[in-house]
Structure formats: structure tokens, C-alpha cells
Amino acid sequence: xxxxxxxxxxxxxxxxxxxxxxxxxxxxxxxxxxxxxxxxxxxxxxxxxxxxxxxxxxxxxxxxxxxxxxxxxxxxxxxxxxxxxxxxxxxxxxxxxxxxxxxxxxxxxxxxxxxxxxxxxxxxxxxxxxxxxxxxxxxxxxxxxxxxxxxxxxxxxxxxxxxxxxxxxxxxxxxxxxxxxxxxxxxxxxxxxxxxxxxxxxxxxxxxxxxxxxxxxxxxxxxxxxxxxxxxxxxxxxxxxxxxxxxxxxxxxxxxxxxxxxxxxxxxxxxxxxxxxxxxxxxxxxxxxxxxxxxxxxxxxxxxxxxxxxxxxxxxxxxxxxxxxxxxxxxxxxxxxxxxxxxxxxxxxxxxxxxxxxxxxxxxxxxxxxxxxxxxxxxxxxxxxxxxxxxxxxxxxxxxxxxxxxxxxxxxxxxxxxxxxxxxxxxxxxxxxxxxxxxxxxxxxxxxxxxxxxxxxxxxxxxxxxxxxxxxxxxxxxxxxxxxxxxxxxxxxxxxxxxxxxxxxxxxxxxxxxxxxxxxxxxxxxxxxxxxxxxxxxxxxxxxxxxxxxxxxxxxxxxxxxxxxxxxxxxxxxxxxxxxxxxxxxxxxxxxxxxxxxxxxxxxxxxxxxxxxxxxxxxxxxxxxxxxxxxxxxxxxxxxxxxxxxxxxxxxxxxxxxxxxxxxxxxxxxxxxxxxxxxxxxxxxxxxxxxxxxxxxxxxxxxxxxxxxxxxx
Numbered sequence: 001x002x003x004x005x006x007x008x009x010x011x012x013x014x015x016x017x018x019x020x021x022x023x024x025x026x027x028x029x030x031x032x033x034x035x036x037x038x039x040x041x042x043x044x045x046x047x048x049x050x051x052x053x054x055x056x057x058x059x060x061x062x063x064x065x066x067x068x069x070x071x072x073x074x075x076x077x078x079x080x081x082x083x084x085x086x087x088x089x090x091x092x093x094x095x096x097x098x099x100x101x102x103x104x105x106x107x108x109x110x111x112x113x114x115x116x117x118x119x120x121x122x123x124x125x126x127x128x129x130x131x132x133x134x135x136x137x138x139x140x141x142x143x144x145x146x147x148x149x150x151x152x153x154x155x156x157x158x159x160x161x162x163x164x165x166x167x168x169x170x171x172x173x174x175x176x177x178x179x180x181x182x183x184x185x186x187x188x189x190x191x192x193x194x195x196x197x198x199x200x201x202x203x204x205x206x207x208x209x210x211x212x213x214x215x216x217x218x219x220x221x222x223x224x225x226x227x228x229x230x231x232x233x234x235x236x237x238x239x240x241x242x243x244x245x246x247x248x249x250x251x252x253x254x255x256x257x258x259x260x261x262x263x264x265x266x267x268x269x270x271x272x273x274x275x276x277x278x279x280x281x282x283x284x285x286x287x288x289x290x291x292x293x294x295x296x297x298x299x300x301x302x303x304x305x306x307x308x309x310x311x312x313x314x315x316x317x318x319x320x321x322x323x324x325x326x327x328x329x330x331x332x333x334x335x336x337x338x339x340x341x342x343x344x345x346x347x348x349x350x351x352x353x354x355x356x357x358x359x360x361x362x363x364x365x366x367x368x369x370x371x372x373x374x375x376x377x378x379x380x381x382x383x384x385x386x387x388x389x390x391x392x393x394x395x396x397x398x399x400x401x402x403x404x405x406x407x408x409x410x411x412x413x414x415x416x417x418x419x420x421x422x423x424x425x426x427x428x429x430x431x432x433x434x435x436x437x438x439x440x441x442x443x444x445x446x447x448x449x450x451x452x453x454x455x456x457x458x459x460x461x462x463x464x465x466x467x468x469x470x471x472x473x474x475x476x477x478x479x480x481x482x483x484x485x486x487x488x489x490x491x492x493x494x495x496x497x498x499x500x501x502x503x504x505x506x507x508x509x510x511x512x513x514x515x516x517x518x519x520x521x522x523x524x525x526x527x528x529x530x531x532x533x534x535x536x537x538x539x540x541x542x543x544x545x546x547x548x549x550x551x552x553x554x555x556x557x558x559x560x561x562x563x564x565x566x567x568x569x570x571x572x573x574x575x576x577x578x579x580x581x582x583x584x585x586x587x588x589x590x591x592x593x594x595x596x597x598x599x600x601x602x603x604x605x606x607x608x609x610x611x612x613x614x615x616x617x618x619x620x621x622x623x624x625x626x627x628x629x630x631x632x633x634x635x636x637x638x639x640x641x642x643x644x645x646x647x648x649x650x651x652x653x654x655x656x657x658x659x660x661x662x663x664x665x666x667x668x669x670x671x672x673x674x675x676x677x678x679x680x681x682x683x684x685x686x687x688x689x690x691x692x693x694x695x696x697x698x699x700x701x702x703x704x705x706x707x708x709x710x711x712x713x
Contacts, residue, residue: 003044006041006044006045007045007046010041010042013156014156014157014158014159015158015159016046016159016160016161017158017159017160017161018161019160019161020162021048022048022131022133022163023129023131023165025129025131026095027095027126027128028051028128028129028131029092029097029098029099029119029122029126029128029129030047030051030097030098030099030131030133031099031100031101031102031119031130031131031133031188031191031192032099032132032133032134033101033103033107033112033133033134033135033192034104034105034106034107034113034135035106035135035136035138035139036106036135036139036141036144036146038144038159039106040065040068042135042138042161043133043161044072047099049097050072050073051096051097051098052073052074052075052088052091052096052097052098053069053072053073053098053099053100054074054075054077054088055069055074055076055077056101056105075087075088075091077100085118085122089122092126097131098122098128100119101119102119102120102189102192103115103192104116106145107139107146108146108147110139110147110151110404110405111196111398111399111401111402112189112192112193112196112399112402115188115189115192116185117182118181119188120169120181120184120185120186120187121180121185123168123169123184123188124169124170124171124172124180124184127168128168129166129167129168130166130167130168130169131166132164132167132192133161133163133164134160134161134195134196134199135159135161136159136160136161136162137158137159137160138157138159139151140152140153140154140157140215141153141154141156141157141159150220150405150406151404151405151406152215152216152217152405162199164195167191169187169191171184172184172187186599186600190538193400193538194399194538194539196398196399197396197399197538197561198539200391200395202364202388203364203387204364204366204387204391205272205275205387205390205391205426205430206275206359206361207356207361208391208430209240209272209275209429209430210237210355210356210359212233212430213233213234213236213237213355216233217232218233218234218237219232220232220233220434222236222429222432222435223236223265223434223437224265224435224436224454225265225266225436225438225439226438226439227264229266230265231265231268231269236265236268236269236272237352237355239266239269239273240269240271240272240273240276241273241276241352241355241358242347243269243270243273243274243335244272244273244274244276244277244359245273245346245347245351246336246339246343247270247273247274247279247306247330248277249338250304250330251277251279251304253277253278253279253360254278254280255279255280255304256279256282256300256302256367257274257279257280257282257304257306258282258284258296258300258304258305258306259281259282259283259284259305259306259415260284260305260306260307260311260317261306261307261308261311262315262414262439262440263412263413263420263437263438263439263440264311264437266308267437268429268437270306271425275362275368276358276359278362278366280367280369280370281368281369281370282296282300282369282370282382283369283371283372283415283421284296284297284372285380285414286320286416287414288372289320290319290320290323290324292372292380293320294323294325295380295570296372296380297324297326297327299381299568299569299570299573300370300568301573301574302327303326303327303328304327304328304330305324305329305330306330306332307321307329307330307331307332308332308333309331309332309334346358364386364388365386365388365565366386367384367386367387368387368389368390369385369390369421370382370383370384370385370568371383371385371416371421371514372416372514373515381568381569382567382568383514384564384565384566384568384576385517386564389561389562389564390422390517391430392539392562393516393517393518393519393562394422394426394431396519396537396538396561396562397427397519397522398427398431399537399538400522400524400526400535400538401483401522401524402525403427403428403431403433403458403482404432404433405431405432405433407428407433407434407457407458407482408434408435408436408455408457409424409427409428409434409456409457409458410438410447410450410451410454411424411425411428411435411460412424412437412438412440412441412447412459412461412465413441413460413462414440418512418513418514419487419488419512419518422518422519423460423485423519424437424460428458433458436454436456438450441462441465441695442465444465444468444469444471445472447469448472448473448474448477448478449473449474449477451477451478452474452476452477452479456480457480457482457483458483458484458485459481459483459484460485460486461485461695462487462489462695462696463486463489463491464489464695464696465695466484466486466495466499466507467495467498470498470499470502473502473503475502475503477503478499478503478505481503481505483525484499484505484508485509485510485522486507486508486509487509487510487511487518488512488695489695489696490604491509492626495507506525508522508528509523509532509534510534511533511534511602511604513588513590514564515563515564515579515588516540516560516563516564516588517564519537519562520537520540520558520602521534521535521537521540521602522534522535522537523535529597529599529601531603532597532601532602532603533602534602536558536602537560537562539560539561539562540560540562541558541559542556542557543557543587544556544594544595545557545581545582545589547608549613549617550618552605553593553594553603554594554595555589555590555591555592555593556589556590556592556594556602557581557582557583557590558587558590559588563579563586564588565578566578567579591607591608591609592604592605593605593606593607593611606620607622610622612650613649614644614647614649614651614677617675617677619675619677619678620678621639622639623674623678624651624678624679625637625638625639625653626674627669627674627678627679628657628665628668630668630671631660631664631667632655632657634657635655635656635657636655636656636689636697637653637654637656637657637689638653638654638655638689638697638699638702639651639652639653639654640652640699640703642706642710644681650682651678651680652680652683652684652706652710653665653680653683653684654685654686654705654706655684655686656685656686656687656688656689657685658685660685661683662680662683665679665680666679684706684709686705686709690705
């Protein structure tokens with residue numbers, strides 16, 4: 001009777017919704033995430049049987065819980081009581097269901113905490129079926145959550161409980177009991193991360209934006225940009241609704257429209273506004289030149305581009321605009337003047353009060369953005385990313401990284417770059433995390449100063465940018481940094497050591513591709529290994545394709561909820577080319593040679609296209625660049641290959657160091673243990689290596705430049 005009463009109160013006060021059902025098995029071990037002190041009551045009221053509760057000693061410190069535990073069967077898990085573990089195993093093996101919180105304590109980050117070894121070892125030792133339960137919403141319960149403002153708290157938040165299908169953890173193969181426990185714990189951690197990912201209901205980016213507006217304080221400043229513009233959730237909602245209304249008169253539903261804008265609050269409002277009227281935003285890479293932009297417009301069938309007069313003037317883009325043919329340019333400053341009194345009344349009296357009714361709702365599989373590949377190895381392609389894919393990637397990142405409303409993002413990566421859009425725009429704004437938007441990552445002295453001035457804690461950047469920031473920054477500029485992520489290029493030991501010594505900061509390396517929304521793998525404070533790009537995110541499957549001449553790695557193919565819908569090419573405009581590889585539909589070939597070590601860390605060996613076949617041997621051009629960096633760390637270097645009648649291919653090094661000689665590279669090869677074949681045959685000195693807008697080396701231009709220089713010699 002008491003259980004029915006508690007269940008009724010939970011459904012009435014917290015609008016508790018239970019999805020799924022526990023699996024049936026002879027031996028059951030229930031596990032759940034730990035969001036609040038309500039969790040035990042929620043589980044007790046909804047589980048179909050009376051399990052044995054495994055309680056952490058921390059819980060016994062609470063008088064209220066000591067009183068409640070008198071009425072349920074429980075075992076205290078204490079490192080000083082090793083026999084408790086044996087009693088729990090015996091209970092499971094006897095057929096008694098057992099329930100435990102693998103994290104051991106209520107979250108203080110809003111996400112998953114450390115997973116202890118004990119629960120996983122219990123599952124492996126007893127052979128029990130793990131019955132996972134995900135609790136969602138209880139973390140917002142005022143009085144029961146351990147979170148504090150600015151994290152959003154409510155007296156009676158909505159709570160969901162999701163029961164998932166059962167699984168097992170086999171006893172790991174390791175030489176010692178300690179290692180077996182640790183490996184089992186890692187399996188449990190991955191299971192919990194996947195549980196978090198799989199528990200989110202299908203949604204769209206615009207729906208999640210409206211949910212964030214409803215959940216968080218509308219008056220709190222969420223976005224600030226370099227122009228001094230500040231936007232609260234309320235202002236961001238109002239601006240997006242107004243821009244959606246105005247742009248709807250110039251475009252049609254499901255039309256792909258170009259967005260040529262910098263990192264600014266207005267860009268964010270325009271993006272949400274376009275999604276709210278069911279348009280497909282295509283972010284134009286204005287550093288690609290007129291030819292690249294024209295090719296992008298052709299591939300995605302873009303006939304209208306929204307931009308800003310102020311941005312065109314500051315970035316000196318008028319020559320590019322003048323060269324675009326067949327595209328209508330719409331300036332946001334001109335749109336603002338078209339907002340009528342009737343429009344303003346619609347906004348105030350209807351749209352701001354009922355934004356869900358005032359906007360068009362898309363489907364999870366509908367496109368949410370079109371980005372264009374960097375073109376670092378060829379002609380850029382349009383990458384169509386769905387709502388499902390982009391939201392999945394945001395959630396995958398949140399399942400392994402504990403960022404929240406108390407953080408502040410520094411977003412300097414351009415919005416036309418996948419890291420800039422997903423990690424710089426969507427991840428913070430959809431989760432109540434303030435963001436400072438800066439228009440260019442190339443302002444090496446200004447970015448670290450802004451990081452300091454705005455009290456930022458999180459930043460994403462390429463290693464090239466990080467290296468230049470470190471050279472210009474004051475040691476105190478990164479005083480509040482909590483999470484510093486490098487991606488898009490190989491992170492060198494030099495940069496890692498520089499940040500550690502100068503700022504006392506840890507640079508974590510990640511790996512991604514525009515086609516994967518973009519993050520594929522990431523090192524985290526909880527799980528990191530130098531020399532790797534981290535573990536693959538939850539939900540991503542991988543396979544390796546053998547490459548002739550490469551024995552210690554294979555061509556990486558991935559599949560997961562974050563993979564693109566497909567490519568758009570200018571050779572077949574508007575026609576979607578779904579991802580596919582030798583392993584079937586839905587698989588994406590990354591073009592990278594990689595390996596997975598015994599602990600699950602992904603090790604990148606280099607791009608397949610970045611290998612040269614010299615005298616019958618495969619030589620990594622990235623290794624060649626490492627030799628040059630070791631010999632001349634202060635300069636930028638790039639290695640390319642070209643045909644050689646005598647040895648198949650010849651390696652050519654282009655460098656900004658006019659004093660670099662082959663003898664120095666030979667010494668670097670001896671020091672690093674690199675083969676003699678990795679030493680370039682030719683060294684070409686140039687004043688400045690061409691770079692793309694995202695900081696990567698522009699290899700097609702570098703290749704052409706090398707050919708021109710060699711032709712003149």
C-alpha cells in the first residue's frame with residue numbers, strides 16, 4: 001500500500017514517466033545513475049520486486065536515509081569490510097535481485113561521475129544480467145539534488161525513468177585481481193555512458209533550443225560576442241523568432257540557404273530562426289575564395305545567402321561577393337527595417353508566449369546544417385548533417401565530459417567549421433552554458449586575453465592555434481581553464497609540455513571529421529593517454545581495412561548516430577550521396593590510418609593520402625614533418641610527394657626556415673628512430689606556408705606551389 005501511495009505522489013508531483021521494463025533473468029543486478037537523493041525512492045516505487053540494496057558508506061551519514069534503510073534489506077559496501085562483497089555475490093547467485101549505484105555518490109557535475117570497481121566486479125564474478133536504469137530530471141529537484149545555481153533547479157521537475165535491455169560483463173583476462181577489477185570497471189563505465197546516450201528521446205535542434213529556454217533562466221546572459229552584444233535566452237529567442245519571420249518571406253520551406261556570417265550572437269539567432277521556419281542553413285567558408293564559395297553554392301543549390309554589411313566591410317569580403325554569380329545576397333541590416341508593427345505585436349502577444357506553436361517543427365532526420373569539407377586534400381564537398389546526428393554528437397560529448405552551466409565557453413573556431421558549430425555554438429547553448437563568441441581564431445594575442453577577461457573555462461582549438469596563443473599569452477590568462485581540447489591536427493609533445501609548464505594546463509587531444517558532426521574520439525580528464533586521441537565516443541562502431549605496406553594500422557571506418565546523412569557534390573548538385581564504404585551502407589571511411597590499443601585508445605598513424613611510396617616502402621609524410629619540427633621547432637613545415645622515375649615517389653619538404661638543411665633532418669631521424677627513407681630529397685624554403693581558415697595546412701595549394709618552384713629550378 002505504501003509503495004502505491006509513493007508511486008501516486010511521484011506521478012502527481014514530478015509527473016514521473018516510466019519507459020521500458022526490467023529484463024527477466026535468474027540473476028539480476030540493477031544499476032542506475034545517481035542524480036539525486038530521490039533516486040532510491042524512485043527505484044523502490046517502480047521496481048517489480050524487492051531487491052537487496054547495496055549502500056555506500058556515504059549514504060549512512062544522512063540521518064534520514066539511516067532511518068529509511070531500517071525498512072529495507074541492505075548491505076553496506078565498505079572497503080574496510082571485504083566480506084560484504086562476498087555476501088552480495090552470494091545473494092545474486094541465490095536468485096535475489098541486487099541494486100547498486102555504480103557511481104557511489106550523487107552527482108555534483110550534472111553528468112556521470114567516477115564509476116567504482118566494485119559493481120562491475122560483482123557483475124563479472126556472479127555472471128549476473130545487468131539491468132540498467134537511467135534516471136532523467138531528478139538532478140533538477142530542489143532540495144534533493146546536490147547541484148547549485150546557476151544549474152537550473154525546480155521544486156517539482158519532470159522525471160523520466162528508462163529501463164533498458166539487459167547485458168553481461170565477462171570476467172576480464174588480466175594477470176592480477178586488481179587489473180581484472182579495473183578492466184571490469186571500464187566496461188561498466190562504457191555501459192553507463194552508452195546508457196546515457198540511448199536514454200535521450202528523439203528530438204531536433206530547435207526543439208532542444210526551446211527546451212533550454214524553458215528550463216533555464218530567460219534573463220541570464222548566455223551569449224556575448226566581440227562587438228559587445230549580449231543576449232539572454234529571452235533575447236536570443238526573440239531575435240530568432242524575428243529573423244525566422246523575416247527570412248521566411250524571402251525563402252521557401254525546406255530550401256537550402258547560405259549563411260555567410262562570423263562568430264557572433266546574431267549568427268546564432270539567425271541559425272535558430274532558420275531552423276524554426278524549416279529552412280536548411282548552409283554555412284559558407286568565406287576563406288575558400290570565390291571559386292570555393294561558388295562551388296559550394298552549386299553543390300547545395302544555394303540561391304540566397306544571408307550576411308551582414310558590417311561583417312563584409314570588416315572582413316573585406318566585397319570582392320568575393322562581387323564575383324558570386326546567380327546568388328542573391330541579403331543583408332541582415334536591411335531585414336531589420338522590414339519588421340512592421342504587426343510583426344512586433346505577433347512577437348509580443350503570441351510567438352514569445354507560445355514559441356512551439358509559432359514555429360514549424362522538423363523531424364529528427366531532417367537536415368539541420370550543411371557544412372563544407374576543408375578542402376585540405378581536394379575540392380570541398382557539402383556535408384549534410386541531420387538534427388539526429390548533431391544532437392547525438394552533443395550528447396556523446398556530454399556523456400564523457402562534465403561541462404555545465406558554471407562553465408563558460410570561449411568559441412573562436414569559425415562557425416563554418418564543424419567544431420565551431422557543434423562544440424562552440426550548440427553544445428553550450430543547448431545546455432545552459434554561457435559562451436563568448438570571437439570572430440577569428442587568428443588573433444593570437446587577443447584570444448587568450450579575451451579568455452582571461454571573460455573568465456572562460458573551456459576552449460576548443462587546433463594545435464596550430466594553441467601554439468600561437470601560448471607564445472602571445474600571459475601565464476595568468478588561462479587561470480580558470482578547466483577543459484582545453486585540441487583537434488583537427490596532431491597535437492605535438494612540444495605544445496602539450498608548453499601549456500603544462502607555462503599555464504599549468506592540460507591539453508587533451510580529440511579527433512573528428514566534419515562527416516561525423518564532428519567528434520569521433522576524445523581524451524577526457526577521467527580517461528586519457530598521451531599519444532592517442534582518446535577513446536571512441538559511445539555509440540560509435542569501428543572497423544579497420546587492411547592497407548598494403550602498412551602492418552601496424554588499418555584504414556579506419558566508423559558508423560554511429562552522429563554520422564552524416566551524405567555528401568553534396570558540385571558534379572551532381574542537390575543530390576544526396578549517402579555514406580557507404582566497403583563494409584556497407586552507413587559506414588564512413590575516415591581516410592585515416594589508425595589502431596586501437598589494448599585499453600581501447602585510438603592511435604592515429606596518419607592519412608592514407610599522406611603516405612608516399614619510396615623505393616617500394618610506405619613512408620608517412622607526417623613523420624617527415626615531425627623530423628622537420630624536431631630540427632626546427634619554431635617554423636612551420638609541410639611535406640608533399642611527387643613522381644620520381646628512379647624510386648617511384650620523391651618526398652619534398654617546404655619550410656619557412658631558410659636555414660634548414662638535410663643534415664639537420666638526418667640527425668632528427670637518428671634521434672627519433674625514423675627510417676632513412678623519411679628524409680626528404682628536396683627542401684624548398686618559402687616565406688609563409690598557405691593555411692586554410694581552420695588552421696590546417698592547405699596541401700593542394702602547397703602541392704601546386706612546390707610544382708611551380710621545382711619547374712623554375
